[in-house]
Amino acid sequence: MIISVASGKGGTGKTLVATSLALSLKDREQVQLLDCDVEEPNDHIFLKPVITRSETVSIMVPRVDEDKCTYCGRCAEVCAYHAIAILAKTVLVFPHLCHGCGACSYICPEKAISEESRGIGVVELGNSDGIDFAQGRLNVSEPMPTPVIRKVKEKANRDCTVVIDVSPGTSCPVVESIRGSDFCLLVTEPTPFGLNDLILAVETVKELKVPCGVVINRAGAGNGEVEEYCLKENLPVLLTIPLDMEIARRYSRGITLVEGMPQWKESFLRLFESIQEIVSERSSSLKR
């Protein structure tokens, strides 16, 4: 089963939930944690995994052989991203704009374009005290996280319980991370910002046809509108974590919730059981 942990709004506690869920489960079953927040991966700070392997993530960008090029401009014409341009008798390639689709090299009538790989990030694999761990890391100044996310997700082992930590927001990196999950946990806080972004996140997971449930973090901080919304939309609130300076302080030092306060382990196990129930009910109703 794949469970993704997303939020819309940043800083609501995705990493806190993802790491504590994985830690709570690891004695019961095989667990894998994939950190797909490749722009700012943080799970490693809490789980301190031993990284045993690192793979470069590259995309294929064009390389033009100017001896063969006739400057016909066909490549620039087909490139949807303006990553290649012809100026009189020069070809300019802008690798940062290239998505690596390969259209230019295929279409070039002179076969003057070959492709070379350009590293944009890495995937690191390892183990943290029984948890199978993988994270992506986008290189600083690179704009495109999705190829790195795709590569992290290729490491998903369907035989385990896979927990995916997702980046904030609702756009392409979030979609890429959540799609294919059996369940999505949306972590929010009971504030107007938390509610606004939760609504957007719920729309996103609905679009992806992934069932979801809510975790309310820092309960007691703001108002009751998030709970009212969940009730109205029939969204199950599966876990509530109070606003507690002790939790915040431990988090600031890189200590997970279940390690700092082991009494939370039970709550995370119950959370997992609720997810299992929802997922199995859904799959049996889909069969019917």
Next chain:
Amino acid sequence: MKEVVVLSGKGGTGKTSIVGSFAALAKSKVLVDCDVDAADLHLLLQPVMREKHDFWSGKVASINGEKCTRCGLCQEQCRFKAIVDFRVDPLSCEGCGFCYHICPVEAINMRENLSGQWFISDTRYGDLVHARLGIAQENSGKLVALVRQQARKIAEKQKADYIISDGPPGIGCPVISSLSGASLALLVTEPTLSGIHDLERVLGVCRHFGVQALVGINKFDINEENTHQIEGYCLSQGVPVVARIPFDNAVTEAMVRGLPVVEYTSNGVARQIKELWEWFLKLL
């Protein structure tokens, strides 16, 4: 005219609360929300929409089943695995048009994609340019570039002194799009190990794009040891730390009332944000 962009790397460190307060403190400015896929600034500024525009961006392939001969060339060549069983999955399609160009029977069309909307609104603090990226859409970077360009136009017309921009979390495409060419970046961090890790990365992006950065430490009293560590790191990097803002539930209380925190209280946190804005006035 100077453009200040507020970024953080890590989400939820307080970017929007600070920008909301800057909106109330700055005299002559245009406001812009560059967090187009989870915009929150409007919740503090209570805008009244004046203009609404569609944002068309990128294309999506679709296959005409009547013309398609099922030769399979498109499926074989698509690097994004977006074509399965001669159907395009719009969520996977990156709009490159490779399939469209190579289809031997011209069975593939590229449709324009409505990716979101952008708005110009009146607020009691001045004009706000903001946007909403469609659910599960791409091209957030382009939408960010567009709202910034519109804000610049308005600021030039009004001869405004500042553009104040609320940036997105992360370090990827919308962040780069918010940052490039700005006068100054304020990086809001928090004294957690995650906050520090993410600050280092977003600072790297500022360097790469040649934008001067300043750091503000929010909720500094949650872990003063980490606060010292951030200050030491910033000193070693030659980046000034211009604010230490305490944790204060007044920030959330103000948010619940839909107010910038400097208009809700004048104590602790509000005083620090005022001092921070005065820093900017001196620097710009």
